[in-house]
Amino acid sequence: MNSLTSLAKSRIKFNKSRTVFTVISIMLTTLLLMSLGTSVAGLINNQKYAVSHTANHHARMKNLTARQLNLLTNHVDVEAVEASEIFARIQYEKMTGFLSLTKAVKGSVFHSAGNLTEGRLPEAPNEICGPPAFFERMGTSPEIGNTLSITFRPGETEYVTREFTICGLVSQADVSKLNVSDDRIAYGASISEALIREFFPEEERSFSAAIRVNGENNLNYDAMKARIASVAEDIGLNKDDLDFNTEYLMVMTDPGQDILAGSVLIALIIALFAGLVIYSIYYVSVITDVQEIGKLKALGASKKQIRRLLQLEGLFASLIALPVGLVLGYLIPKLGLPMLMSAMSKYSVYAELPEGGISMFSLPVTLGVILVVLVTVFLSLLKPLSMASKISPVEAIRYQETSSDKRKEREGCNTLNLTRLSWANLARNKKRTVVTIVTMGLSCVLFISLAAVANSMSIDDFARRTLPEGDFMISLDASYNDKTYPENNLDRVQMHSPFDDALLNKIKSIPGVTAVDTENAMLAGADSDSEVFAGGTRAGIGCFTREDIPKLKKDLKRGDLDYDALLANHGLIYCYDTILEKEGFSMNQRLSLSFFRGDKQIPFNGEIAASGSWGKMSFMLPKELFDQLAGDLNTTIALYIHAEPEQFGAVKAQLQEITGQNQLFKLYSMDEERDIAKLSINMIKYPMYAILILIGIISFMNLINTMVTSIITRKRELAMLQAIGLSDKQLVKMLSKEGMVFTMGTLLAALTVGNLLGYLVFLYGRNTGFMEVQIYHYPLIETIGLGLALILGQMAITFFISKRIHKESLVTRMRSGE
Known part of the structure; x- marks a missing residue:
């Protein structure tokens, strides 16, 4: 031993x-x-x-009645319940604000923001408690005892103005880290239950509840979800009103079967x-x-x-x-x-x-x-x-x-050249050659596959979900079905033509603006059993042109997009294919719609001819049909503004001034959307690139090992070739040709299998929403970089190893075993 x-x-x-x-x-x-x-x-x-x-809540339940909330609180499997209800929206300049009530009715549920830091919670109808940022935004110093006047709208009732006294302050998220406009942030404060009871009886109130169920420490992910679903079923909750806190459950419990299977794979x-x-x-x-x-x-x-x-x-x-x-x-x-x-x-x-x-x-x-x-x-x-x-x-x-045990006669050649010498060595070591190419090929396939996914995780693509075109978007902040204040509804707002020619010309005249595109929509109702039109609810109907068809076909799921056929048959396309049946629709279904053109209703009979994933409207019509229904009504609901890159900041400042003068306008800019997109993408993207670098290094070391072993074990053979006339230059060329076979074989695997696998992973990510990929971007830079690294690396290896060989004399090399 x-x-x-x-x-x-x-x-x-x-x-x-x-x-x-x-x-x-x-x-x-x-x-x-x-x-x-x-x-x-x-x-x-x-x-x-x-x-x-x-x-730390396990799930949130919405649209609970008082009776369901009571059942939930007394359920044997529930360890904590925090009830909340949105009481009113706030009217203050362009602020997005609300008043709500949150209270622990059983146990405790933790939140990083909203925890009491000073004072107490509201008890009287005129008391209010909230984060300092809320009161600062309302123009009041956030100090206990200060008063402020708030105009708010409880539910769908009329606006009311009340005086409130600050009784408490709570912790808040640091929104200053986000580079977004103030009107994109929602501000909220808490009021007392006594105030809510002044406006709504118990039976008209609707609650949400953040809950924790028993078993976090001994049940896995699947079992916890099943227990929560069972609780929801016991209290008669609609499945659509149950939202799991998936991230918390996945992290804090043992993984379920699907997660475990993925991890093992x-x-x-x-x-x-x-x-x-x-x-x-x-x-x-x-x-x-x-x-x-x-x-x-x-x-x-x-x-x-x-x-x-x-x-x-x-x-x-x-x-x-x-x-x-x-x-x-x-x-x-x-x-x-x-x-x-x-x-x-x-x-x-x-x-x-x-x-x-x-x-x-x-x-x-x-x-x-x-x-x-x-x-x-x-x-x-x-x-x-x-x-x-x-x-x-x-x-x-x-x-x-x-x-080999099998005796074979080796065919000779009348003449020898460098290429034949290189191929002779590779053929003599077929298994080594194949193993090296397969192993390097696998690492490069993995490299290209991950690079394709990482390269498709585009910040711009993510930002384009909100801002589909241009550098800025000004949209109408209008309601669809406000019965108390119908003047806020889109059909009434459009009668005043907020996006008139004067505004468009003013925007176009801003230095740096290169183009302004419009988006059009109208409201429509229908006598239908669908949830979209239930109880007289109206939906948004957009339009598309013949030129839009190629782009729309990329996200077509069912039906056909023949523009002429759609025109002839009054064809509608439904924009949310995943919930087509859930909303009570079906392909080729006839719909009798009523379009709201200001104070008029225009009847229209159409057919659902196609469905896909196309955006924020419920339906879309061919532009010609849409214009006939719209008549002389200005149906513009958004402006998409294109600007010269060097003038971006100046254009944004002037657009902020324009939108600040109209309560109906809301401004979106590409720089803000890109900053928001970075948060979710970079946390996945950069670790993936780190893995790519490690894979590339290991692949390269495999090539080095193969070539070094091949050359060093042939020192005697190479020395004999040089003794009979092989020059140093020819030696380097011969070794380079051998190395190039490994390189080309590896690149071939990467460019074929790697690209195919990368695209399949991209399709999986896009269809499941995993990794935030929407549009496939070929990893051109990564592919070129991999090719150059392999070729230059192989040449460098050959050069340095040949130099090392020459440190020994021909006689010494001819006598060597290794």
């Missing part, structure tokens, strides 16, 4: 080149696995901190990738030692001892690589992830990082990485071990990698 240990150590020291690259490859693979595991552990721990310090992919890399390294390296193993067998070594020798070599290489990989794999995310999280927290209105930092060390992760690496190294040695044990000592001494 001591002799085998000493021999294994001697072989590791003697085969320095192979040992170094083997150790580096194992170390990098360990680093990748440890980095991923540590990052996941850190993100989970940080997410646990974040969700528990933001809101990801772990298997990583383990397979790591295993193939290490297998390739050992296959290429260890197989060259069969001759030496034959000499050992000739000296009396048994099969068991030979196996033990190679296993000890793998173990020693792993023992060198594992500690370094584990330490670096822990330190890189330990230092980098908090920096990323801290940078992102500057733009988050929610919980800051824990005071003691993110807890990232995980003993199960560390032990799991060690186990995976050791098992993978062991499995990668099975083939060389089996090969060495089956060959007799005489055959092993005569063994070359092309040796």
Whole structure:
């Protein structure tokens, strides 16, 4: 045993080149696995901190009656209930504000904002409690005892003005971190139940409830959701009125079957990738030692001892690589992830990082990485071990990698050139060539696939969900079905033509504005059983042109978009395909609509001809039909303004001045939408790019190992070729041609399988809403970068290794074994 240990150590020291690259490859693979595991552990721990310090309710139930709220409070499976109700909207300049009541009726539910910091909660009808920002926005100093006048609208009743006294202050989110206009932020304050009872009897009140159910510490994700759903069913709650706090449940409970299956799949992919890399390294390296193993067998070594020798070599290489990989794999995310999280927290209105930092060390992760690496190294040695044990000592001494039990005659050539010499070496080592290309190809396929998804996570695409075109949007802030104040409804507002020619000309004359487009819509009602038109409710109907058809077809789900057929058949297209049946509609259904053109109603009989995902209107009509129904009514509901990039700030300032003069106008700008989009995208995108870099490094090390092993094991052969006339320049060209085969094979796999897999992952993300992808963006820069890195890297490897070879004389190289 001591002799085998000493021999294994001697072989590791003697085969320095192979040992170094083997150790580096194992170390990098360990680093990748440890980095991923540590990052996941850190993100989970940080997410646990974040969700528990933001809101710890399991679900929210809406549209509860007083009776249902009482049943919920007394339910045996419910441990905490916090009831709330929106009482009134506030009218103050262009402020989006509301008055509400929130109270704990059973146990306690935690929220990061809204916690009492000073004073007390309201009790009398004229008392109010809220965050300092609410009172500052209303022009009042946030101090206990100060009074302010508020005009509010309880439900759909008339506006009322009351004097309130500040009785308490609560904590608030730091919205100053968000680069958004003030009118995009909703401000709220709490009033007393005594005030609500003045306006609404108990039976007319509608409640929401944040709840916690028993079992968080011993039920998994699926079981918790099932228990919550059971509670909702027991109190007769509509399924559509139940919203799970999914993020909290996923983080704070054991994963459910779907989540667990996904995690296992990801772990298997990583383990397979790591295993193939290490297998390739050992296959290429260890197989060259069969001759030496034959000499050992000739000296009396048994099969068991030979196996033990190679296993000890793998173990020693792993023992060198594992500690370094584990330490670096822990330190890189330990230092980098908090920096990323801290940078992102500057733009988050929610919980800051824990005071003691993110807890990232995980003993199960560390032990799991060690186990995976050791098992993978062991499995990668099975083939060389089996090969060495089956060959007799005489055959092993005569063994070359092309040796086979089957005798074959090798075809010769009348003439030799560099290309034939290169192909001869690759063909002589077919298995090594194939294994290297497959392993490198897999890593590059993974690289391109992740790059395609990361590149498709576009901030601009996310921002375009709110602002579909242009640099700015001015939209009408009008109601659809306000019965108390019908003058606020869109059909009445349009009679006054807020987007008249004078306004359009004023906007177009702003220096830097290049174009102004319009969006048009009208209100329509129908005598239909659909929820869209239930109880006289009206819906928005938009329009589209013939030129819009190609764009609309990208999101078509059902039906056909033949513009002429739609015109002839009075075809309607429904804009929310996922809820078509739920809303009571069906394809080819006839609808009798009444369009509201100011104080007139225009009848229209149409047919649902297509459905898809197209935006904020319920239906759309061909422009010609829409214009006939609109007559001379100005149906513009939004302006999309295009500006020169260098004039963006100046244009925004003038548009803010214009919209500030009209309560009906609401301004959206691309810079604000992009800032909002960054919050959700960067947290996913940057860690993915970090993984891409690690994968690229490991792939590159695999190429280095293959070429180094190939060249060093052929020192004698290359020296003989140079002795009979092969020049240094020809040697470099020959080695470059060999390396180019590996590079081209790898790139071919990446550009075919990688691009296909990347697009399939993108489609999955788009259809499920995962990773915020909407439009596929080909990773051109990443692909070009990968190609250049492989080509330049291969050339550099060839150059430096050939230089190293020349440090030895021809005689020394011709006498060398390795």
